Amino acid sequence: MALATRPRTTTRTDRRPAGTAARLWRSTIGKKTVMAVSGAIMLLYLIAHMIGNLKVFFGPDDMNGYAHWLRTLGEPVLHHEWFLWILRVVLLAAVLAHGLAAWQLSRLDIAARPVKYAHRGRRASYATRTMRWGGVILALFIVWHILDLTTGTVNPNGESGHPYENIVATFDTWYGNVIYAVAMIAVGLHVQHGFHSAAQTLGAGSRTRDRALRATGNGLALVLTVGFLSVPFGVMTGIVK
Amino acid sequence: MNLTLRIWRQQGPDTDGTMTTYEVADISPDMSFLEMLDTLNEELILRGEEPVAFDHDCREGICGACGMVINGQAHGPERTTTCQLHMRHFSDGDTIDIEPWRAAAFPVVKDLVVDRSAFDRIIGSGGYVTAPTGSAPEAHATPVPKAAADTAFEHAECIGCGACVAACPNGSAMLFTSAKIVHLNSLPQGGPERESRVLDMVATMDDEGFGGCTVTGECATACPKGIPLSSISTMNREYLRALRKGA
Numbered sequence: 001m002a003l004a005t006r007p008r009t010t011t012r013t014d015r016r017p018a019g020t021a022a023r024l025w026r027s028t029i030g031k032k033t034v035m036a037v038s039g040a041i042m043l044l045y046l047i048a049h050m051i052g053n054l055k056v057f058f059g060p061d062d063m064n065g066y067a068h069w070l071r072t073l074g075e076p077v078l079h080h081e082w083f084l085w086i087l088r089v090v091l092l093a094a095v096l097a098h099g100l101a102a103w104q105l106s107r108l109d110i111a112a113r114p115v116k117y118a119h120r121g122r123r124a125s126y127a128t129r130t131m132r133w134g135g136v137i138l139a140l141f142i143v144w145h146i147l148d149l150t151t152g153t154v155n156p157n158g159e160s161g162h163p164y165e166n167i168v169a170t171f172d173t174w175y176g177n178v179i180y181a182v183a184m185i186a187v188g189l190h191v192q193h194g195f196h197s198a199a200q201t202l203g204a205g206s207r208t209r210d211r212a213l214r215a216t217g218n219g220l221a222l223v224l225t226v227g228f229l230s231v232p233f234g235v236m237t238g239i240v241k
Numbered sequence: 242m243n244l245t246l247r248i249w250r251q252q253g254p255d256t257d258g259t260m261t262t263y264e265v266a267d268i269s270p271d272m273s274f275l276e277m278l279d280t281l282n283e284e285l286i287l288r289g290e291e292p293v294a295f296d297h298d299c300r301e302g303i304c305g306a307c308g309m310v311i312n313g314q315a316h317g318p319e320r321t322t323t324c325q326l327h328m329r330h331f332s333d334g335d336t337i338d339i340e341p342w343r344a345a346a347f348p349v350v351k352d353l354v355v356d357r358s359a360f361d362r363i364i365g366s367g368g369y370v371t372a373p374t375g376s377a378p379e380a381h382a383t384p385v386p387k388a389a390a391d392t393a394f395e396h397a398e399c400i401g402c403g404a405c406v407a408a409c410p411n412g413s414a415m416l417f418t419s420a421k422i423v424h425l426n427s428l429p430q431g432g433p434e435r436e437s438r439v440l441d442m443v444a445t446m447d448d449e450g451f452g453g454c455t456v457t458g459e460c461a462t463a464c465p466k467g468i469p470l471s472s473i474s475t476m477n478r479e480y481l482r483a484l485r486k487g488a
Contacts, residue, residue, distance in 0.1 A: 202477065
């Protein structure tokens with residue numbers, strides 16, 4: 001089949017004893033698994049977040065009441081705001097694991113194809129090609145989003161306990177709308193490829209199921225993007241004010 | 242047909258290469274792509290130039306030796322091996338770009354010839370069934386369910402040509418490795434080594450410097466034998482299962 005120019009032993013009797021987690025992280029499939037699981041956690045959060053955002057269409061009392069309820073969630077078992085803090089820790093761990101695995105895998109992937117073809121052939125879909133930069137855009141967006149609507153640092157209103165007013169203040173600015181729209185389109189593209197990719201990584205892919213998985217990914221991407229963008233759209237059109 | 246060819250010429254593994262332009266005339270549409278290159282090489286030899294080095298063997302689409310990227314596509318515009326690609330798929334006056342497989346794990350030996358022995362090492366690390374040699378056993382001794390036999394056969398069709406690696410933007414060998422793992426792990430004969438096979442072959446695949454899978458699907462599109470993309474998912478499932486079982 002090929003020329004043997006690099007002699008190397010082919011038996012793997014030297015397999016080092018290592019824990020399952022270490023072996024998982026060491027392999028490309030394992031790193032992809034970490035990406036798939038952390039991605040799934042973030043996706044579930046996004047779905048809940050998007051549905052919660054729609055409260056904005058029922059007025060300030062509903063929205064602010066919902067935001068307050070989130071802080072009391074789990075009481076009396078959990079202390080005030082503990083649920084939110086647990087969620088934040090889980091999400092932070094998911095973002096860091098997702099990013100670290102993506103960074104390491106990307107480096108391996110780029111090193112595995114050091115020479116480009118002179119003739120550029122067909123290219124993969126836009127969503128597939130923009131996974132890496134889309135991820136970077138989303139990471140930057142999360143920083144801005146937290147400074148804007150969680151801490152209120154960069155929010156024009158920035159009043160703690162009044163998310164409805166803060167949301168309206170953000171989407172009353174042109175840059176707030178632009179940053180948000182770009183990020184939500186990036187979310188849609190990321191989910192469109194990411195959902196199917198995660199399913200494939202976790203071993204759920206099969207010839208009969210592939211179409212359903214792709215359709216689910218497309219559907220989720222569309223619902224998330226439209227759902228999230230409905231809020232700035234509502235503010236722009238004066239439905240939410 | 243008269244054609245302009247732009248072919249990657251590289252003297253050896255450690256020298257720089259370049260795309261070099263050649264003109265070929267009076268090419269018959271019934272020629273195979275390799276016969277067209279033979280025509281070019283005969284002319285080059287007559288002119289006292291070095292012929293273009295390329296791998297080829299059976300020339301009937303079953304050995305997997307011939308591999309080159311034609312106009313940016315592994316094995317060219319048809320879903321077949323280069324030897325089974327005919328010149329009728331091109332038009333008179335076309336310019337055709339011909340490049341070797343590009344992957345860190347497949348270093349160029351000369352011109353269009355790459356060293357694919359990394360594939361051999363992946364197979365050597367688990368792509369077999371350990372059994373006593375001797376006369377062939379009675380075929381009906383081990384019953385194989387029809388569905389398992391079909392799956393195994395479909396994946397046994399892989400000829401190890403390397404088109405999947407060449408087509409993948411990450412130079413990943415996931416489709417190749419999954420073909421052998423699905424082939425053997427589907428069969429009862431492959432059962433005893435089911436876990437060690439997938440763990441060892443994936444470890445070797447990673448060690449050889451192949452990239453990971455980003456589910457672009459380029460591999461399955463380029464595969465002349467139609468190994469499906471979902472095989473990679475099956476391999477992932479087998480890998481995670483083996484890891485859980487702590488083999």
